[in-house]
Amino acid sequence: MAKLFEPFTIKNITLKNRIVMSPMCMFAVEKEDGIVTPFHVTHYESRAIGGTGLVMVEATAIEPRGRIRPSDLGIWSDDHIEGLKTLTDRIHAHEAHAAIQLGHAGIKAQTNDIPIAPFSEEGTVTAMTPHMIDQMIDQFKVAAIRARKAGFDIIEIHAAHGYLLNQFLSPLTNKRSDAYGGTREHRYQVVKKVIDAVKAVFHGPLFVRISADEYHEAGNTAEDFIYFSQEMKAQGVDLIDVSTGGVVNVPINVFPGYQVAHAEMIKRGADIATGAVGLITEAAHAEEILNNQRADLIFIGRELLRHPYWPKVASEALNVELEAPTPYKRGWN
Structure with missing residues (x-):
């Protein structure tokens, strides 16, 4: 059996293979209310199929x-649960598991709205007070409760790509002088509290996405990212979804698998499971990553936008017989 199609168990969840649909913003909400639309159901169910x-x-x-953007999905209201439950039901109907990435753009x-941030030198941005930080942490907690009610098996906390939690982690954006700024130990405190808050109400597998390279000499170092990942593991995080960039606007040299080395660094340095992402398009490449123990899961993004049935393509490349959905057996076999 190819490694890509081997099951992977995290806590009480066993994924049928190592292929993960990476979270990708669709900007497809129709009324700027954050509510799931028919597009979202079709989009996510087709990848499960x-x-x-x-x-x-x-x-x-x-x-x-x-x-x-205003067209993002939301989970700030109980009104969102019904639509999200429809998504998880349709995903589960095809023997796939469902995860949700909880985030705040900062x-x-x-x-x-006037955006919020850890620190601001501009009048157009609101620097967060300790009270506002406490409110945000509670919003993550309540969102996790709603995710649980909606039937999600796994939650991922978004602490990457220059969004709010990443802004607290990075010395490039966190210029605070209180307990939430300065040393890396202090910069980690907000993420630490968010993880604890989510774990208090959600007992399934918990992932965190980080940007493990800020492409700037004054940004976090590899040692900093290993430290953050070690702390996350100690708190009970099950897997680090390893991406890069987004904190500052700098050119990035992208190529197939350009972020895999960062997933390997975190996996080995923090002794924690990782997900690799970043222009992974070929089954043989995914297989190499897994067999060389550079990561534990393969997160597929744009290739799944191009090919909703990419696992079928990958199975053929790796000589694996993939069970066809009953309606499609005439075409798959």
């Missing part, structure tokens, strides 16, 4: 001003 083991729903905002939000 196609054989993806874990389908992760896009960054979903914990409050309205935390949206990247200063990168593009809504009509």
Whole structure:
């Protein structure tokens, strides 16, 4: 059996294979209310039909001003639960598991609200007070409760790509002088409290996405990212979803698997399971990553936008017989 199609167990969840649909913003909400639309159901269900083991729903905002754009999905209200439950039901119907990425865009939000951030030298951004930080942590906690009610098997906390939690972690964006700024231990405190808050109400597997390279000499170092990952593991985080960039606007040299080395660094340095992401398009490449123990899961993004049934393509490349959905047996066999 190819490693890509071997099951993977995390806590009480066993994924049928190592293929994960990476969270990708769709900006497809129709009324700017954060509610799931028919597009979202079709979009996510089709990847479950196609054989993806874990389908992760896009960054979903914990409050309205935390949206990247007004057309983002939301989880700040109980009104969102019904639509999200429809998503998980349709994903589960095809023997796939469902995950959701909880996030807050912070200063990168593009809504009509004044954005919030750890620190601000501009009048157009609100620097968060300790009370506001406590409110945000509670919003993550309540969002996790709603995710549980909606039937999600796994939660991922978005602490990457320059969004709010990443803004607290990075010395490039966190210029605070209180207990939430300065040393890396202090910069980690907000993420630490968010993890604890989510774990208090959600007992399934917990992932965290980080940007493990800020592509700036004054940014976090590899040692900092290993430290953060070790702390996350100690708190009970099950897997680090390893991406890079987004904190500052700098050119990045991208190529197939350009972020895999960072997943390997975290896996070995912090002794924690990792997910590899970043222009992984070929089954043989995914197989190499897994067999060389550079990561534990393969997060597929744009290739799943191009090919919803990419697992079928990968199975053929690796000479694995993939069970066809009953309606498609005439075409798959």
